[in-house]
Amino acid sequence: MKGCDSVGIKNDKSRTKIINRRLFLTLMAGGAAGVAGFKFVNLPFGKVLMIRDPAPEWRTYVEKDVFTTCQLCSASCGLKVRTVDGFPVSISGNERHPVNHGGVCPKGLAALQSYYHPARIHQPMLKKDGKFSPISWDEATSLVGQRLASLRTSTGPQDACFIFEGASEVTRQALKKFTDVYGTPNVFAMGSPSASTVNSFCFGEDYYADLNHSRLVLSFGSPLLDASGGAFYAHAELLRKKEFQFIQIEPRRSTSAAKADEWVNLRPGTEGALALGIAHVMIQEKLYDARFVSEHTTGFEGPTGFKQFVLKNYLPATVSTTTGVPVEKIASLAKLLGQIKPSVAIAGSLMMQHSNGVASAVAVNALNALSGSIGSVGGLLKQRKPLVANVGPSAMDNVAKKGLASKRIGLPIPSQEAAPKMLFVYNTNPGYYSPQPEAFKSWMRKIPFVVSFANVWDETANEATLILPEHHFLDRWQDAPQNDPYSFLGMGISQPVSAKPLADTKHIIDILAAIGSKSGEELKGRLSDFKSEELIKSYFEKVYQTQSGSLKAASFADFWKEVIASGGAWSAIKADTASLSRKFNFLSEDPAASVHGYSASTFAGEAKDYPFHLYAYEPISFSGGTGGDMPWLLENPTTFVDARWTTWIEVNPATAKSLGIADGDSVIVESTAGKMTVVAKLVASAQPDIISVPLGLGRRSFSKEVPSAGANAMDVLSPVRDTISGAFALQATRVKVRKS
Amino acid sequence: MSENKGKHLWGMVIDLNKCTGCGACITACKSENNLPTVSPDEATKGRVNDWIRVKTVEEGEYPNIKTRYMPLLCNHCDNPPCTKVCPVRATYKNDEGIVAQVYPRCIGCRYCTVACPYSVKVFNWYAPEFPEEYTKTLNPDVSVRLKGVVEKCTFCHHRLQKAKEQATLEKREIKEEDYQPACVQVCPPKAMTFGDLGNKKSEVAKLAAGTNTMRLLEELGTEPKVIYILEKDKT
Numbered sequence: 001m002k003g004c005d006s007v008g009i010k011n012d013k014s015r016t017k018i019i020n021r022r023l024f025l026t027l028m029a030g031g032a033a034g035v036a037g038f039k040f041v042n043l044p045f046g047k048v049l050m051i052r053d054p055a056p057e058w059r060t061y062v063e064k065d066v067f068t069t070c071q072l073c074s075a076s077c078g079l080k081v082r083t084v085d086g087f088p089v090s091i092s093g094n095e096r097h098p099v100n101h102g103g104v105c106p107k108g109l110a111a112l113q114s115y116y117h118p119a120r121i122h123q124p125m126l127k128k129d130g131k132f133s134p135i136s137w138d139e140a141t142s143l144v145g146q147r148l149a150s151l152r153t154s155t156g157p158q159d160a161c162f163i164f165e166g167a168s169e170v171t172r173q174a175l176k177k178f179t180d181v182y183g184t185p186n187v188f189a190m191g192s193p194s195a196s197t198v199n200s201f202c203f204g205e206d207y208y209a210d211l212n213h214s215r216l217v218l219s220f221g222s223p224l225l226d227a228s229g230g231a232f233y234a235h236a237e238l239l240r241k242k243e244f245q246f247i248q249i250e251p252r253r254s255t256s257a258a259k260a261d262e263w264v265n266l267r268p269g270t271e272g273a274l275a276l277g278i279a280h281v282m283i284q285e286k287l288y289d290a291r292f293v294s295e296h297t298t299g300f301e302g303p304t305g306f307k308q309f310v311l312k313n314y315l316p317a318t319v320s321t322t323t324g325v326p327v328e329k330i331a332s333l334a335k336l337l338g339q340i341k342p343s344v345a346i347a348g349s350l351m352m353q354h355s356n357g358v359a360s361a362v363a364v365n366a367l368n369a370l371s372g373s374i375g376s377v378g379g380l381l382k383q384r385k386p387l388v389a390n391v392g393p394s395a396m397d398n399v400a401k402k403g404l405a406s407k408r409i410g411l412p413i414p415s416q417e418a419a420p421k422m423l424f425v426y427n428t429n430p431g432y433y434s435p436q437p438e439a440f441k442s443w444m445r446k447i448p449f450v451v452s453f454a455n456v457w458d459e460t461a462n463e464a465t466l467i468l469p470e471h472h473f474l475d476r477w478q479d480a481p482q483n484d485p486y487s488f489l490g491m492g493i494s495q496p497v498s499a500k501p502l503a504d505t506k507h508i509i510d511i512l513a514a515i516g517s518k519s520g521e522e523l524k525g526r527l528s529d530f531k532s533e534e535l536i537k538s539y540f541e542k543v544y545q546t547q548s549g550s551l552k553a554a555s556f557a558d559f560w561k562e563v564i565a566s567g568g569a570w571s572a573i574k575a576d577t578a579s580l581s582r583k584f585n586f587l588s589e590d591p592a593a594s595v596h597g598y599s600a601s602t603f604a605g606e607a608k609d610y611p612f613h614l615y616a617y618e619p620i621s622f623s624g625g626t627g628g629d630m631p632w633l634l635e636n637p638t639t640f641v642d643a644r645w646t647t648w649i650e651v652n653p654a655t656a657k658s659l660g661i662a663d664g665d666s667v668i669v670e671s672t673a674g675k676m677t678v679v680a681k682l683v684a685s686a687q688p689d690i691i692s693v694p695l696g697l698g699r700r701s702f703s704k705e706v707p708s709a710g711a712n713a714m715d716v717l718s719p720v721r722d723t724i725s726g727a728f729a730l731q732a733t734r735v736k737v738r739k740s
Numbered sequence: 741m742s743e744n745k746g747k748h749l750w751g752m753v754i755d756l757n758k759c760t761g762c763g764a765c766i767t768a769c770k771s772e773n774n775l776p777t778v779s780p781d782e783a784t785k786g787r788v789n790d791w792i793r794v795k796t797v798e799e800g801e802y803p804n805i806k807t808r809y810m811p812l813l814c815n816h817c818d819n820p821p822c823t824k825v826c827p828v829r830a831t832y833k834n835d836e837g838i839v840a841q842v843y844p845r846c847i848g849c850r851y852c853t854v855a856c857p858y859s860v861k862v863f864n865w866y867a868p869e870f871p872e873e874y875t876k877t878l879n880p881d882v883s884v885r886l887k888g889v890v891e892k893c894t895f896c897h898h899r900l901q902k903a904k905e906q907a908t909l910e911k912r913e914i915k916e917e918d919y920q921p922a923c924v925q926v927c928p929p930k931a932m933t934f935g936d937l938g939n940k941k942s943e944v945a946k947l948a949a950g951t952n953t954m955r956l957l958e959e960l961g962t963e964p965k966v967i968y969i970l971e972k973d974k975t
Contacts, residue, residue, distance in 0.1 A: 103928030106767040235930030258807035631777040639761040639794035645780035684798040685805040705871035
């Protein structure tokens with residue numbers, strides 16, 4: 001492995017003594033106390049003993065630990081990968097990593113099963129007459145380069161569309177440079193808007209909830225213990241602090257709800273109304289921070305102000321009817337917010353997956369304004385952005401400028417009429433994990449040339465014209481910035497753990513450069529002047545120069561050594577309170593940032609035909625829609641119910657009885673968008689009129705070794721959107737259930 | 741607990757206040773101990789080969805519910821019922837308190853499986869099969885078990901073996917922190933603590949001696965060395 005032979009390797013033990021079969025048998029005969037290891041004290045252990053038929057010989061091996069960063073979700077936990085003879089055999093956590101402190105979630109541990117997946121893509125593949133066959137990297141990149149060049153001169157560069165997800169800072173900048181220089185504005189991330197996006201709406205800057213220093217957290221559907229992989233270590237630790245009170249407001253008794261100090265159960269999509277009801281009591285009972293409100297906010301007083309709006313429209317009795325939360329509970333939550341300082345209300349991702357998601361988040365932020373938690377330690381604090389990676393100048397010509405100024409197409413729910421001429425899909429699988437995956441795939445089929453960068457066969461790659469497989473994250477260099485929520489400043493690194501890549505794959509940046517170098521004379525120089533390793537190393541150099549004071553290394557060479565040896569370099573930091581604006585406008589001009597924009601959520605399907613609300617959530621093993629093709633995770637998809645290799649729904653026992661459904665029955669769940677067959681599981685904490693379903697299962701099988709398991713809940717989700725952001729509202733579908 | 745006579749007495753404390761039921765311990769164990777993934781049909785029937793599982797129980801009726809997550813594994817009883825019924829001494833308790841299993845000696849009678857009050861022993865009905873690609877993830881320190889053999893949690897004793905070897909190489913005694921099972925190592929909320937119960941100064945012994953602890957089916961006199969700290973509301 002490049003760069004890692006001299007540093008970063010611990011436990012490098014060559015085990016040289018050979019135990020042959022004869023010696024082994026002698027030992028077995030002599031070891032009355034057992035051969036399973038206990039009397040082997042003086043033997044060089046660590047030999048392979050595969051008691052299989054025929055029994056192979058013992059062999060020696062060289063063992064190395066390599067520290068890298070998990071890329072299977074956005075938490076970016078530090079991993080310690082144990083390699084034997086140059087290839088990874090198991091994964092554990094990096095104890096020094098500030099995010100996960102040595103803990104790893106099931107998916108992180110199962111990363112090996114994607115690395116060695118039977119359906120790995122081993123070289124570039126080109127589809128001809130509906131069948132894929134191998135093609136050389138040179139031919140493949142030429143094909144894409146020429147297509148891009150001719151597209152640019154015919155209909156224009158805006159007809160090339162890019163969808164990408166979760167890329168590192170360097171990759172993001174390289175991709176941005178590529179699309180800017182080429183000249184397309186059609187670059188999309190499929191994710192739904194997060195709380196931080198809404199904070200940008202509300203405050204003009206990106207804020208985060210400073211949980212570490214808070215004493216009261218009102219989580220409106222934030223999956224603190226249900227997502228974010230090993231990062232929930234920090235949350236679990238927090239939850240047990242005596243002086244820390246955590247209240248989970250969510251329609252399902254998730255792990256976050258179960259481990260919270262209090263679970264507030266409410267009707268789906270009414271979180272915003274509850275926040276405004278709490279605001280009503282805070283204002284009525286003068287429990288709010290009057291000084292903060294008068295000094296830092298606008299739009300509170302006056303006939304059209306927030307105060308009058310809430311006092312008039314959100315009486316606790318009304319809110320109680322809407323949300324199902326008792327009046328006394330609303331009052332006690334308001335009292336807590338008024339009394340305990342510092343406090344913070346979080347607009348969680350599950351709450352935001354409604355048609356009123358952004359509006360609800362704004363209402364939740366109004367609570368932060370009322371309690372004076374904006375810009376204070378233990379409340380909302382300014383999020384430091386990672387340093388911008390320098391990938392060289394983006395020299396745009398007139399064609400590019402014209403292209404960039406053109407109108408964007410409407411993703412994530414594509415219009416069937418407007419299909420681009422070329423599509424590039426990186427690090428995401430919208431043919432499986434997006435609203436209406438079937439509609440997405442049929443949209444893809446209208447596009448003449450689709451390029452996928454997948455390294456394991458998936459639903460989207462299968463629809464592509466050409467596959468240019470990117471390195472698996474265990475084979476590639478990548479930056480992984482970490483900062484504020486963890487009170488650490490620094491940078492994790494993903495580095496190759498194997499002696500050589502498992503398959504003939506390449507780094508995404510190098511693939512882009514190879515395509516760029518073949519996009520005609522006009523673009524050649526400007527699109528191909530980058531190399532992955534150089535860019536990443538120079539990014540770390542920039543990090544070192546900017547933060548050298550806190551990162552404690554005498555030179556960049558030392559810093560780089562440290563990064564390679566421990567998977568990154570971090571130093572503890574204090575929250576950035578110096579640059580806070582602390583401003584909040586209750587009556588923003590922007591409808592997205594105004595509380596007055598709040599309205600009840602809408603659902604697809606009439607209540608009389610579709611009596612149940614479908615609550616779609618991501619189990620920790622399948623966060624972000626990945627992991628559904630790993631056998632370890634499919635065998636143990638959850639510990640909440642007893643279900644294996646299948647998709648299940650969680651039904652209240654009384655509801656199940658009325659439907660004539662028993663635990664383990666096969667049932668059909670039907671919405672206006674489609675239907676699926678799943679297994680019913682009786683769950684005592686389920687609301688009688690809510691059916692919960694996990695996302696991330698029902699992957700199509702691309703190898704006989706890993707069969708398909710269960711149904712994809714995305715298939716039944718109706719394409720309802722957030723009225724402000726346009727994002728897909730995952731929780732806005734009503735369903736009916738019957739025994740199959 | 742039995743006299744440890746200067747030797748280690750390995751045991752585990754699981755703090756149920758901390759466990760979130762994420763299942764990382766299950767996957768870590770599968771990876772570390774070369775546990776085969778059974779077919780989906782068999783798995784659905786409950787015939788999975790897991791040495792540790794997490795039982796989630798919801799107590800009460802809607803809407804007043806209490807959720808409990810409970811990892812279950814071999815308790816490494818100090819007075820194990822399973823070893824007493826083994827006709828060939830394939831399962832035995834070693835002098836460091838670990839209830840071990842000698843696979844080549846096991847005749848597959850499954851007396852131990854029945855005798856175990858915790859139902860944590862697993863029988864190999866089939867020869868283990870791994871997709872060719874996944875044989876690369878097999879841990880070379882752990883043997884793959886044969887068809888017809890009973891297996892269970894070993895507290896990852898191959899790790900103890902390696903730790904002892906390393907200590908011998910470095911000409912020193914083994915230290916408690918040199919050895920911990922895979923599940924303990926990866927547990928994200930650090931709910932599991934492992935170490936020498938015989939050493940009163942060790943973290944695990946201190947936790948085990950604390951109030952509000954419980955051992956499973958203690959009344960049977962099995963003297964489990966997996967101790968649970970029960971959930972307690974914050975005061």
